[in-house]
Amino acid sequence: MLIDSGADLLMYGMGDKSIVEVAKALHNGFNAKLLRRLRQVAFVADRAYVERLSEENTLRLHSFEECVASGKAFGENFKYIEIESNLREQNRTIVEAVGDRYVVVTPPYTTLTEQEIDHSFDLPYMRAPHPRYNGKGDIPAWEMIKNSINIHRGCFGGCSFCTISAHQGKFISSRSEESILREVRRLTEMPYFRGNISDIGGPSANMYRMGGRDTALCAKCRRPSCLHPKPCPNLSRDHSHIIELYRKITAIPGVRHAYIGSGIRYDLFDGTTDYLREVVTRHTSGRLKVAPEHTEDHVLKLMRKPSFEGFIKLKRDFDRICADAGLKYQVIPYFISSHPGCTEQDMAALAAKTRKLGMHLEQVQDLTPTPMTLSSVMFHTGENPYTGERLYVARNQDDKRRQKSYFFEGPAPKFQTRQTQTKRGDKAPVRRKR
Numbered sequence: 193m194l195i196d197s198g199a200d201l202l203m204y205g206m207g208d209k210s211i212v213e214v215a216k217a218l219h220n221g222f223n224a225k226l227l228r229r230l231r232q233v234a235f236v237a238d239r240a241y242v243e244r245l246s247e248e249n250t251l252r253l254h255s256f257e258e259c260v261a262s263g264k265a266f267g268e269n270f271k272y273i274e275i276e277s278n279l280r281e282q283n284r285t286i287v288e289a290v291g292d293r294y295v296v297v298t299p300p301y302t303t304l305t306e307q308e309i310d311h312s313f314d315l316p317y318m319r320a321p322h323p324r325y326n327g328k329g330d331i332p333a334w335e336m337i338k339n340s341i342n343i344h345r346g347c348f349g350g351c352s353f354c355t356i357s358a359h360q361g362k363f364i365s366s367r368s369e370e371s372i373l374r375e376v377r378r379l380t381e382m383p384y385f386r387g388n389i390s391d392i393g394g395p396s397a398n399m400y401r402m403g404g405r406d407t408a409l410c411a412k413c414r415r416p417s418c419l420h421p422k423p424c425p426n427l428s429r430d431h432s433h434i435i436e437l438y439r440k441i442t443a444i445p446g447v448r449h450a451y452i453g454s455g456i457r458y459d460l461f462d463g464t465t466d467y468l469r470e471v472v473t474r475h476t477s478g479r480l481k482v483a484p485e486h487t488e489d490h491v492l493k494l495m496r497k498p499s500f501e502g503f504i505k506l507k508r509d510f511d512r513i514c515a516d517a518g519l520k521y522q523v524i525p526y527f528i529s530s531h532p533g534c535t536e537q538d539m540a541a542l543a544a545k546t547r548k549l550g551m552h553l554e555q556v557q558d559l560t561p562t563p564m565t566l567s568s569v570m571f572h573t574g575e576n577p578y579t580g581e582r583l584y585v586a587r588n589q590d591d592k593r594r595q596k597s598y599f600f601e602g603p604a605p606k607f608q609t610r611q612t613q614t615k616r617g618d619k620a621p622v623r624r625k626r
């Protein structure tokens with residue numbers, strides 16, 4: 193972006209702190225020296241600038257040209273960046289050569305404290321679309337968020353296809369109860385509010401106030417996910433704060449219902465069904481959305497998602513809670529097709545397993561590679577950069593369409609006898625005659 197646009201500066205991540213610091217640095221006019229000293233910005237520099245950076249505090253990546261020539265170099269760059277960006281304290285400047293210039297990325301600010309995130313959320317926002325949209329009809333994005341409350345930032349799930357930890361960070365920054373309740377009271381005064389809060393959430397609905405018990409261990413940690421491959425023993429999965437918060441929100445005059453629209457991580461449950469019971473009986477409108485994403489273990493591992501067994505247990509608990517409470521609610525699972533490593537046989541297995549569970553699939557999507565994710569790197573290179581494992585990747589529209597069709601076709605489709613070769617030489621699975 194910097195090279196193509198010719199921009200002087202790029203701010204990345206959440207801008208609460210950097211927007212203020214950039215404004216201060218620009219107060220007396222453009223000053224490149226001041227701007228380059230800031231955290232959480234990127235810019236283009238010359239060789240003399242980069243040579244002055246201390247080796248100890250600099251992470252030098254493969255050049256852009258090397259990445260274009262070699263998928264391995266590109267994958268390694270991703271791995272270095274992901275590991276660095278998941279550290280609790282990041283103090284290294286990242287440098288990548290592009291031609292005879294260098295893209296320089298300064299380290300981000302640390303996770304916002306409760307006081308800092310409260311300050312950001314307590315600013316006097318209008319809670320309204322920009323006036324330029326007046327009289328232009330409904331704005332879908334606004335309709336979706338206007339009655340929702342964001343309670344925390346960050347996500348430690350580390351799903352391979354998601355960029356949230358790349359821009360919000362792995363460590364959770366939670367708002368205080370007072371700040372959240374103040375916002376709910378303010379929402380109840382809005383002319384469009386009819387008593388229903390559409391979402392009390394965040395990147396993952398139930399990570400509010402969660403994190404490592406021993407923060408010294410977290411300070412040394414290099415794991416991209418606190419949940420995968422197994423929940424970290426140092427991770428507190430206490431849901432009592434969030435249950436307490438939901439109860440305080442629903443007690444506010446003017447609030448009839450407070451729903452949880454954000455995705456719930458069921459691998460975060462602490463061995464009890466207390467949180468699930470609270471959500472099912474008080475905070476869903478009849479359809480609980482969860483995202484197992486696939487049924488096959490080797491695909492789930494590449495997605496950094498838990499085993500499908502966890503979803504089966506969740507569905508059992510959900511059905512029991514509904515039966516106890518006399519509710520006729522449904523679990524709506526989300527699935528992804530064409531993730532790197534996913535073959536047509538895997539999609540056939542997914543279709544068979546979900547059919548056996550009596551599930552009607554409606555929330556499904558074909559993978560769209562999103563920049564700065566592990567899934568996109570695997571999609572592009574056909575290789576897991578952490579293990580070097582070669583992967584089958586459905587890249588062309590025909591292969592992707594066929595994978596997606598398993599979500600909707602009644603009987604499991606059969607395969608054709610042929611073996612196709614993808615552009616990069618990965619062998620597609622053998623398919624039997626239809």
Ligand code: SF4
Binds near residue numbers: 348405
């Ligand atoms: S030590 Fe555990 S809880 Fe802390 S950051 Fe690492 S994985 Fe997460």
